[in-house]
Amino acid sequence: MSSNLKIAAVTNPEPVRMGNSYRVAIVGAASLKGKEVAEVLNDRNFPSLDVKLLDDDESLGKLEAMKDEVTFIQSVRSQQFEKIDFTFFASDIESTRANWKTARKAGSDIVDLSYALEDEPGARIRSPWVERELGLPFTPELQPAPAVIAHPAAVVLALVVLRVQNSGDLSQIAATVFEPASEHGQKGMDELHEQTINLLSFQPLPMAVFDTQLAFNMVARYGAQAVPPLSIVNDRILRHYRQIVDKRAIVPSLLLLQTPIFHGHAFALHVRMKQTADIARIASALAGDHFTVTQSTDDPPSNVNVAGQASILISVVPDENDANSFWLWAASDNLRIAASTAVECAESMAAARPRGKIQ
Secondary structure (H helix, E strand, O other): OOHHHHHHHHHOOOOOOOOOOEEEEEEOOOOHHHHHHHHHHHHOOOOEEEEEEEEOHHHOOOEEEEOOEEEEOEEOOHHHHOOOOEEEEOOOHHHHHHHHHHHHHOOOEEEEOOOOOOOOOOOEEEOHHHHHHHOOOOOOOOOOOOEEEOOHHHHHHHHHHHHHHOOOOEEEEEEEEEEOHHHHHHHHHHHHHHHHHHHHOOOOOOOOOOOOOOOOOOEOOOOOOOOOOHHHHHHHHHHHHHHHHOOOOOOOEEEEEEOOOOOOEEEEEEEEEOOOOOHHHHHHHHOEOOEEEOOOOOOOOOOOOOOOOOOEEEEEEEOOOOOOEEEEEEEEOHHHHHHHHHHHHHHHHHHHOOOOOOO
C-alpha cells in the first residue's frame, strides 16, 4: 500500500471509500452502543460486505436493520468470528473479556466500547477526533492491539481544552460532568424509568443498577452495591483524558454527577485565563469540526437538542466576578460520540488490512 493511502486513512475525517469490503461483527448488537455503531457504520458508508449482529441469549432472533436489509441477531459463538475483519465489542465487560481473544485469534481487529480491555498489554485508548486535533499520526499495524475507545466525556473535555488553549494561556479549569443513565446501557435507562413511575405511585424503587434513588435526584456517588462505582467512572474519564491529550493540555479538576437524565452528557466548565478573557476570541477558537457554538439568541445547549448529533453544542458565558474567567456550558450525545469514535478507529486500522480481497 502506498504511503499516501496510509495518510488518508488516518487524517481524513470523511467516511472511508476504499475498494475494500470488510466483514464486520458487532458483539452486543442489541445494546444501546451496539445499535449506535450499526447506525454510524451506515451513515459513514463503511465498506462492509457483511455485518454480523451478535448478542446474548436474551436478544437472539431480534430483527435489526442494516443498510437496506433486515437481519437477525445471532448468538456469540467462536465460529461467528471466522473471516471477520473488524469486531466491535459493545457488550458488557464480561462478554468482551470472554470473547475478544477468540475474535483476535480468528484474525479480526478489535474495537472495544466496553472498556474491558483498557488494561490489556498494548491496548491503546483512542480518539481519532483528538488525534487529528493534535496532528498525531496513527501508524497501522498488521496485527494491531485492541483499540479501546476513549470515554465520550473525556473526548469532549479534551477537544474543549485544546481549542480554548488556542485563545490564550490557561490558568485553571474546573469541570462538572453530568452523567446520563444511558451510560449504564438499557438497564440503567429502564431503572430510571421504573423508579420514576414507582415514586409517583408510592411503590418500592428498583435499585439493581444504581443502588440508590436516581429519579428526581442527583448524586455524587452510587449505593454500595452499584457496579461500577461512580468514582471508577470519574477516574476513567481523567485517565482517558490524560492519555489522549498526550500531555499537551492542562488537566481539569473534575466532578462527576449522576443525573436523572436518560440520554446525553452535559458539561459546566469554569475556565480561568492568565489574561483577560476575550469571549469573542474564545468562541472563535472553539468553532470548527465537531463543535456548534451557540449564540445568546439561539437555544442553549441541552441534552434534548443534541440527541442524535455528532456535534458538541457549546456556549461561552462571561464570569461577571472575574474578568480573567468565563463559563462554558456544553452538551453532547454520549452514544453517538462513542460509536463515531469506534467506527473511525476501524477506518484508520483498515489501512493495514489486505487490499483487493476478503479474508
